[in-house]
Amino acid sequence: MDTRLKPETEKLLQASHDWMLRLEDPRATDEDRRRFQDWLDADPRHRDIYDRAITFREAFGRLSKDDFDDDLRRPSWRERFTAASDRARGLSEAARARAAFAGVLAVVAAVAVILPIVSGLPESMPVSALVSATHASGTGETKRVTLADGTQVTLSASTTIVAAYFLDKRHVRLTGGAAFFDVAPDRARPFSVEAGALTATALGTEFDVRSSAGVFRVAVAEGAVEVSFPLILNGRATSLVTRRSLNAGQKVSATSDAGLGAVSGVDPANVAAWRAGRLVYSGASIAELVGDANRYSTIPIEIDPDAPGIADFEVRGAFVGSDIDHLLMSIADIHPIVIDRSDPDRIVLRRRHGA
Structure with missing residues (x-):
């Protein structure tokens, strides 16, 4: 089976991968996010290809070697993707981007072969129900979107989120800006929001997550949220994690220098006050x-x-x-x-x- 990509598709995938790297870089600016939104709006295919690229990376990054039969492991596509990422370590930024993109292409080009395998996996495999979508707002715009699980999200100005859904969890990445989440209850699938190294996890609640100038903030209007962030020792992040539990009317902030701060109070009426401008x-x-x-x-x-x-x-x-x-x-x-x-x-x- 010919799994080679059309040149135009490969070009769009390259652009999508470049945007992934740029938006996930801590040095990403608001101008970067504005240009990304312009790129998404320029052609319906851009959003579709970008969502697929995110989906493939999220999916194959979570498969283990036991997910495929032995006769299909020559090697696995996850191993190809990981190998490309490993080879990228230690290279220049441009070379690292090219090597990582090779892994993405290996995964995407394999879809025609892999999809029949994935569809035959047991229902317990998270990838079998994977859905991914990107949502973004423009400069000065407040935008309300409904996610695939029914969760209502209000995006602040110049904000981008990437949402991915699995059978056992729901995950949203906030690449910058602020977003208020009114989470659809689902105890079987915890809902988490990632902003930089911070993760806020809830079962069903209303909370705000903000990312600006290296400061990450979480405030809860209703329900409860667990916030985690790497433990900072001697000014450096460690593999250990600090956790804080927040209830309605509480907030917490974190920075890469000081780590996760103490919990403090907040008027629930002021949580995500940016929704009212x-x-x-x-x-x-x-x-x-x-x-x-x-x-x-x-x-x-x-x-x-x-x-x-x-x-x-x-x-x-x-x-x-x-x-x-x-x-x-x-x-x-x-x-x-x-x-x-x-x-x-x-x-x-x-x-x-x-x-």
Whole structure:
């Protein structure tokens, strides 16, 4: 059977893989996410191919060597994918991307052969019920979507999620921004949201997950959520995991430097206040606020690299996400910051002279 891909399909898969790597990189910017949304909207095939690429990676990354009969192991497609990833370690970034993509192509090209095998697996195999979908919102847009399991998700501005479903679990990856989840109850399949190294797991509840400037936040409006994050020792992540249990009216945050923080209280009415256009902060940094503001602003907002201390200034208060001018003027009134608009293509936050 000829399993070679058409050149056009291979080109779209290459583009999909490039977007996967870019969006999952901690250095991904709001501009990257805006360009990704534009790429998805440019052609219906883009979203379809991207969803399939995510599906194949999620599926074959979870198969074990016992999932196939011995006469089918020459070698398994999972082994080819893993081998490509292993070979990529230690290579340059460009070479690593090419090697990893070779693994994706090996998996996708094998679909014609593998699908009959997968469909014959026992019902206990998670991959037999796999569904994957990508949802994204535009700059300044709040978008409501319904996932395949009935879960209602509200996406904040410039936010992208990738949802994957298995017989034994439901998994969503938040690549940036914020999302509020009203989870459809299903005790047989826990619902988890991954943002960076943070994972929030619930059975049936309403909660908010935010990712901005390397800060990850979870707040619960109803029900209960378990949050996990790598244990940080001497400033480095370990293989150990720290966990916090949150109930309604509680929140927690995590960073790669400090790890998972202590649980604190929050007014349930203020959980995901951004759904009503309000950005509410209680001790957040300027860096985090700027990260959020960039999801609403049509002009990129930056912090002067020669004044890094600005990024750590603390912010408390509520702002209207759509009124970027008022937000910036407010923080300039509170802190020794000057809003530099001399460049029409960007807004720069600088330290006030003499401060």
